[in-house]
Amino acid sequence: MYTLNIDTQAFIKQHWQQKPLIIKQAFVDFEDPIAADELAGLACEEEISSRVVVTKGDDWDVVQGPFEDYDQFGEDNWQLLVQAVNHWYPASQPLVEAFRFLPDWRFDDLMVSFATPGGGVGPHIDNYDVFIIQGEGERRWKVGDKGQHKRRGGNENSPLVDDFEPIIDVVLQKGDVLYIPPGYPHCGETVTLAMSYSIGFRAPSQQELLTELADSLIDNNLGNKRFTSTDEPEAPGIISQTHQQGIMDLLVQLAQDPQAYQTMLGKLLSQNRFELDVCEDEEPLSNEDLIDAIEQGAIIQRIGGLKVLCLEQDSQSRLFINGDEYPLAQASEAVLQLFANNVSIMPEQARELVEQPALLELLTQLVNQGLYYLAEDEY
Incomplete structure (x- = not known):
């Protein structure tokens, strides 16, 4: 598990969506949840969004995945970025869990990057909040102040901006975290072979x-x-x-x-921007099959990245899951919150839920849709 070494409530009051923050050793004894070769393997898959950014002096070339090999890029000045790794690599989910002091509806995805020395994506401005977690290796980050920053090349649709005067200039080491709110220009440059993790939070326009x-x-x-x-x-x-x-x-x-x-x-x-790893079985479960599995100790587990939400003071009793509405006319507020707040439904919880026919039907439906699956251990 990953424990974020900060006062989260003080962070929300003093920094969240207000100003950048460097958190040295935010994760003590940090371990990379995924290895570089495993990340490279994910980027070979058609359904996974990936790209390589090649640094060429003061310019950057973007090559969209999937990739069969990386020899063409050489040994330096490039960076591989893979989106929504939490959807496809369950071992990365505990890192996401460390940031659930912020609401799930804001969470976008976990982007993971592998970068060679000199690799980066250029100075740019994001329209979302991001936590950059340093894994193996070192990367230098510069962050500028908010203001009127000229778009590089005069292209108003480009996220790239001209160089800026930094208010933060730091080399991140393993376990360090840099938080950047929307609107602040920033630029990362790799010092040594490095793994980095970006936890993004986005709100609708x-x-x-x-x-x-x-x-x-x-x-x-x-x-x-x-x-x-x-x-x-x-x-x-x-x-x-x-x-x-x-x-x-x-x-x-x-x-x-x-x-x-x-x-x-x-x-x-409750929608996702990136494709989910939906895991439908060839043979659908019956209600009785699900009850038997729960009795044998099965955990009912969400697939990575799935959003399960309920609305405070909703006019109806329901859940919203992956962009769809699931009415639950007789469900209590406690039951709705159990679904919304828990990535895993443990056997003792599931046994109580399936005593109600409507909830048994819902759980069976969610498993057969591939949005939940039966697991023996969490993650």
């Missing part, structure tokens, strides 16, 4: 929220209210300030109506 809300309203035939008024401007070609605000207030009303937004939010925030 206004564009994403409006798109999802519109789709949800259309699908459920909601949001049909139209603007009405009792006063009209004297000039026919003018849209008065009162009318402008009144029309936009229709959106405000939707944002204040849980019936309009809760289903949309639950589905949106």
